[in-house]
Every structure is written in structure tokens, then in C-alpha cells.
Amino acid sequence: MNQLLSMINLENVRVSVGGREVLAGVSLRVEPGQSVAVVGPSGCGKTTLLRCIVGLTPISFGVVHVDELKILPHGITTEADLRAIRRRASLVFQRPALLPFRTAMESILEPAIVIAHIPRGQAIREASEYISLLRIEECVGRFPGEMSGGQQQRCALVRALMAHSRYLLCDEITSNLDEESVMRIIQCLRMVRSRGVALIIASHQRQFLQEVTDRCMLLDGGIISEETFSKLVAGNTTVPDRLPAAS
């Protein structure tokens, strides 16, 4: 693929939800191997930004490029293009996203077996690396109702990784998680990043972001701008309340 076409590129993207303009002309470019943090106060549109990259929330203006594929305003992108985009950019949701009637292992293998049609044995071998890294061996045979929030979130992360996407989008995946879960997730994200996967991570947790990202984008009032973590903590009024101070 042409190197110039290998990137996520949002050009002047506007998104309205329920009559309110959540994104008011956002431009963002993420190239392979980069890791970008998206911060901002609650309700500023971080989730909307990530959802519109994978076409789950339609945009009203602008264009989203994922490699050579485009998402255009008002949902006119074809279903085939949307599916191709979602195979390249995986979104891990804030809410642990596993179907209640599938065991963790079934959910984890779904992108490989059902979507990519990889043989089950091969898919299990691939998954086992992430499963042991994230220490969820004991819960892969369980249903979500029998797992803690942290275990569910780690399973959801492995599920997203099983799609072998070039871009991994994480929407506040460490919120309300215990320290051990966060540490495991950091290790896992570092590993996938070392393999060339680009990360876009929305979070309120500065320490977590500093561990896994190298660029910081502040989203506020529907506008995105490049910032540094130190500037965000040092008295900027738009710093989100929950962004903890450095320890």
C-alpha cells in the first residue's frame, strides 16, 4: 500500500448528536506506529471522535480517511467500506463489551474465526499470547456475568487485538479498573505498539496515557488542539477535573 495512504486522517469533521454539535471541525492525523492520547472533560466528544473513525456515529461534515478508505458525511459510505475500515481500526469500548451469553474465549475468538475465517486452532494459539500477557487464563471459560469489570475489559482488549488491526482505538478502557488491570493493559498496549499498531487512546488518566502515548490532543468545546501533558496539568482551565496530578 502507498505509504502516504497509510494513516487515519480526519479533515474538518463535524458531528451533531441530538441537535448539539459535539465535534465542530476536528482535524487529526495519526500515522502508523504513532500513539496519540485524546483528553478532555467529560462530554467533550472523545467517544464520539473514536466512534466516527469506525463509522458507528455518522459525521455531518468533513471526511475521515482510514488508509485509502473514506467515511463521508450523512452515512453515504458503503457497508463494504465500513466493514473494511472496522477490520483496520478496532475500537475497545469504555463499557466492557462482551455479549452476556458467550464465554470470554468465544468472544475473543469471534473476530478471528467468524470475521477473518482463521482456523480455530490457529486463532487459539494467537489469542493465548495476549491471554497470558493480560493474565486472564482463569476466566476464558467463564461468561461475562462471572467476571470482574477488569477481567471483562482485558478480554474485550484481546478480542479487539484478535482482529489484527493496524489501528487500535481505546475509549477510556482503564476507567474504574484496579491497578493490576491497568498495569497489564499498559504492557499489552506497549507490545502491540512495538509491532507497528497505531494507538488512539481517550482517557482521563494522565499517568496511564504518559505510559503508552507520545502525543497529546486536547478536545474541548468540539475543537481539538495539540498539547503537552505538563501544560495540561500546570493550571490550564480546560484541564479535565479527573486528570490526576503527577505523583
Added chain:
Amino acid sequence: MTYSWDFSQVIQYFPAILRGFAIAALVTKLSGIFGIVLAVGIVVLLQSPNTLIRGATHAIATFVRAVPLLISLVFVFYFLPVATGLRFSPFWVAVFVLSMNFAAFASDILRGGLRAIPAHHVDISLAIGHSRASLLRHVLIPETFRRSFAAVSNLIINQLKAVSVASVIGLPETLRTADLLIASQSGANPLELYLSVALLYAIVVLFLSIVLRRCEQSQWIALEPVTKHD
């Protein structure tokens, strides 16, 4: 007035009653299978973006639900030969009408089950690259069935009991068999025979209810199953 009960006749006629019950069970099974397939089709058509398809499907399902089963059976039994020039046996007319009736009611239950699926279940499935068709097959249909199983179970039990209505078109199911035995020259006593038919239904329905309840709690059907720990 004193009535002298004589259950010895029941033992004599029970094999015939059981044969009638086997026919009722077969009609229930076939109409249940055809009905559930039709119900899924109706639910899919009700999701169509085309207003005409949606409206027509809704109108037909509502009409079938509104017409009493007895009237549907009699009408189809006498109307089909007029319309097609072919004569259909009471068995297949019963299967057809009961399938339609089951589909009309089951589709409404399934529609409710479908609407109860949280939006984020759809989002997480679309996000990993499911197409609309594979979303339907791997996520929406399995989850809808799990959410609707208890209500559909009741419909299956009701279907077994509803087959007796087809006795009016001559289907030799349990009730019709009992009627014929009572009307025959040997003259079986109606009370004993009807009571035995009622008890047979009660025992089978009780057994079926227990089996369906067990199924409902199994990890293959429960919405939020748990693994079995030793």
C-alpha cells in the same frame, strides 16, 4: 343423581387415545418448526426499510392474530379446494393454519426480544467487522431467541393444546378420537374418556413445562448463563 364410574373402558381405549395424541404431537412439532421459521421471516421483513413491505407484513400478521383459530381452520379447509381445485387432508390443513397462527404470535414475541437487545451489543459486533447479515446470524437471532425463549415456550405448550381445535375439520387427534369412540356402537362413557384425555394432556404439559424450564436455564439458551462448577 349417582354416577357409576367405569374406568375399565379407558384401559381398553387408551391405545387409540394415544395414537390420537401422537398425531396431535406431530402437528404441534411440524407447526412449531414451520411457525418459528415463518416468525423469523416476519421479524426480518418488519425491519425492512421499505414501508410497503413493512406495512404489508404487519397487516397480514395482525389479521392472522385477530381471526379466531377455529374460524381460520374451517375457512382454509373449505376454501383451499375451491381456490386451488385440490383437496388437502385435515392433517396438512391443520399444520398450515397452526403454523400461520404460531408465526403470527411468535413474531410479536421475537420482535419484543429483538427490541430489548441493548444498542451496545450491536455496536460491539459491528465494530469488529460484522456485516448486517452476519450480525443477524451470529448476534441478533441468537440473542433474540434467548430473550424470547420463556414466552415462546408458553406458545409451544399452547400450540399442543390448540391442536384439539382441528378436530372440527376431522383431524383424528386426541379429542376427535375420543368423540369417535363415544359415538361408536361400543359406546364408551364420555366422562371417563374425556377425563382420561384431560389427564393425559395435563401430564404431558407438566412434563413439557419442566423440560422447557430446564432448557431455559441451560447455558445454551439462558441470556446470562453461568458455568457449572463442581
